[in-house]
Amino acid sequence: MGKNKQIQYEPVDASPVKSFFVTMLTRDIRLEEAILDLLDNCVDGILRSKKRNGGKKPYEGFKAEIEFKKDSFMISDNCGGIPWSLHSYAFRMGRASDRPADTPGTVGVYGIGMKRALFKMGRDCLISTQNEEHRYDVEIKPEWIDDEKTWEIPVTAARRSMNEDGTTIVIGNLYPGIAARFSVDAKEFESELRRTVSTHYAFIIDKGFEVIINNKAVAPRPVSLIFATGDRKAKRIRPFIFKSRTDDGVDVFLAVGFTRPMPTEEEIATEQEEVRYSSIDAGWTVLCNDRAVLYCDRSELTGWGEAGVPRYHTQFIGISGIVEFRCDDASKLPTTTTKRGIDAASPLYLQIRNKMREGMGIFIDYTNKWKGRVEEAKKHIEGERAIPFDEVKAKAGKLSFRSTTRTVPKGDQYKPELPLPKKLEPRKRRISFVKDVEDVECVAEYLFDGRDADPSSVGERCFDLILKEARR
């Protein structure tokens, strides 16, 4: 090559490769989460629907039915269908910049959820939708997937009409791994899917939406918090609450408190030896426009184990918190593309996380103060009911909030005054010891005619008896 000869560089090809969407992007998401993406589309459909109800049950009358078998997956809804006006956008890989603004409250941001879910499962897909006068089918075939050049998908008039506006997606030609989960692992997969839907969709199902998996409806498992009734000025167990509206229109409502009484020392000790609970309500649940993007998280992501907050431990099993982010423009919500995770770098979330820690600190402090006096502490919770998040929000209206204008984030907060233990008088000493359970039961039977007497009562009674004898 001569010294003076100029090399001619040609532009490089940076066009997307179809296989990236079909085989790569699908690895970022679990199968259960991909199905939640399809459910998200159903709920977005309801929000666009004119039939949507007002009040406490905005999703009532709407449902999604999921059925999976060895060779197919189907999801069918009556949530309004895909409007023909969105056809140029709904099936594109990614969100086009000229897409019309979405209906307030929807969560679709990246234009990837539905397609990723379809490609995750199989190579044959039929989407049939009906929205007002439009009834059409979109069919994705293996040939289309394999053809790197063709990006257009044919649309035909629907072969079948539906009773109500809605969408039915049928996926066939399943990948072997997916077919195996729908057949060989069916029991486990259905259990996992139900669990995921019942927790992540708890708030939406509570608001009337019905999700049916293999002909059986999913019951919601919403997180509840103990909210003492009665005298609002008395020191009772109520949640810490913070609410705010950011300058760019994101509404935030945060509540953290107790979901159950403090654990006994025995419960804490047993838990270290073997896992007693396979699912617990402790930790943080984060909602974005009604969808839970995190459920009962107990990691640094939600403030545990940093900035003065201890790492999660069984002694905090009763502490649970919920943060709700709500915004008409879903792109302002602090979620990841999978919508099942938090964008930990989001400035909004980082600010709110400080408040999460602040609120959590109150209940951690309470737990520490009552340590070793659990039975006494339980009396403050006896008779009080844990209520779901919506009720917490409704009841919060009657509390006295204080504005926090000089701190970041700004907002209004309610800081509960929790009952504190009386300080032990200087003349008193605490005695605590651990004995073999058989021995404790044996003494309990001797003293109380029953082996299931409370261990601390057994210990106290032993002491009183010996004291009486010693004083003779």
Next chain:
Amino acid sequence: MKHPPYHLRLNKAVDRLLLVDAIRRMDRLERLSDFTYYGLGGPYLDDFRLIYELFPEIKMVSIEEDEDTYKRQEFHLPCGTLRLERAQFKSFLARYEPNDEKSIFWLDYTGLGYGNFEDLMALLGKVSENSMVKITLRAEPRDFLDKQNETLGSGAESFRRQFGAVMPDSAATPPLGFRDFVCLLQDMVQVAAQKALPSAVPLMFQPVSSFYYSDVTGMFTLTGVVCRRDAAADIRKVFQDLHFRNLTWAKPTLINVPVLSTQERLHLQKFLPCPSSAGRTLHEALGYLIDKDKERTEARLKQYADFHRYYPYFMRAVP
């Protein structure tokens, strides 16, 4: 530690003999001398006694945590080849290294806790192919009754908190009926097995039989074989002639044999086996009721006809 008289429990004794029947068929897969039987035999080591009697070639290891029970086991040692290990089952499992050795495990629990499912999942992930695993769990729905108001309110919540991860529907309320409850337990074992050995791994847990019974306390038990997925059909073939097989996770079979005297049993012997209307035939042979009414009597005698080959003889012995 106080123990119920396990060795005198009729239905449990039947279940033990049914296991023997299943173990016998393992001979078609591997030489029985290649197996080691691991059990949580309790103070009397009945299962070990039986295994030694019928399959002396099988090596045996008993795992017991409690010191006094361990001492009682030493006292009751049925043979010199049984190795007694004093250990918590979890720590035993952590040390258990089968390599290629075939195992027969009986996780014979008396209670019901999430830890039992964790043990099962850990075990299924560790045993070598063609090993047999049997799990027995307490099946008493009343344990989850809210004592205060007799509803499944907070008791149901406690059940969900404990077992949500292996329940087929983690939001469901556990059923109150014995039969429905054992069906739920079987589903939970199936979910746990699929979690431990998902379709992505070449091994699977093939059920062989499942029973429920009550000798005062309700119990559920399921036996299966860990095998290669591509060999599952062969395994099913091995157990195809097992009388009370359950190769498809179908509903478990009830064991509810009646208490009969030796004299009665000897009298009924000549009518057995009884291909049809067993309950009625045996009732007619006896000529009197052995339960509240005709229907129950015939149901119990049908049970006897089904399980008579596994029915133990308890004799009065003069020391």
